[in-house]
């Protein structure tokens with residue numbers, strides 16, 4: 649009875665592994681699209697700076713575990729855009745964490761080891777403008793998923809090239 653059970657388990661595991669390998673190429677992109685739909689609360693396919701600020705404020709509050717209006721590196725690393733499990737699956741966790749630290753250093757403009765709401769807002773507005781390729785003050789899903797710095801950095805770190 650043991651052998652069939654082990655074989656069945658092995659077959660089941662390889663099916664799971666096969667499925668996750670097939671999915672993983674597009675997972676980074678899907679996470680980016682998911683992030684976009686969270687920002688695009690009206691579901692109309694683009695976001696403006698107001699949508700971004702609403703979302704940014706929610707994200708800031710959810711990252712700020714001790715509610716002191718400052719995001720420390722630990723608080724930032726504890727927060728997950730959804731990329732951490734993907735990074736682990738792909739043995740890219742070091743690259744992922746490095747990307748997160750780089751983002752944090754950019755956000756922490758005065759280098760005091762914490763990101764304030766003003767620093768966070770400044771960074772997100774700058775990222776928005778950089779991603780807005782046609783300069784119409786709106787980000788389409790493509791502009792966001794390909795050009796928004798945090799998302800682009802995390803996608804690159806986990807090896808999502810699509």
Ligand SMILES: [Ca+2]
Nearest residue numbers: 712714716718
């Ligand atoms: Ca805090």
Ligand SMILES: [Ca+2]
Nearest residue numbers: 756758760762
């Ligand atoms: Ca700071």
Ligand SMILES: [Ca+2]
Nearest residue numbers: 780782784786
């Ligand atoms: Ca645009």
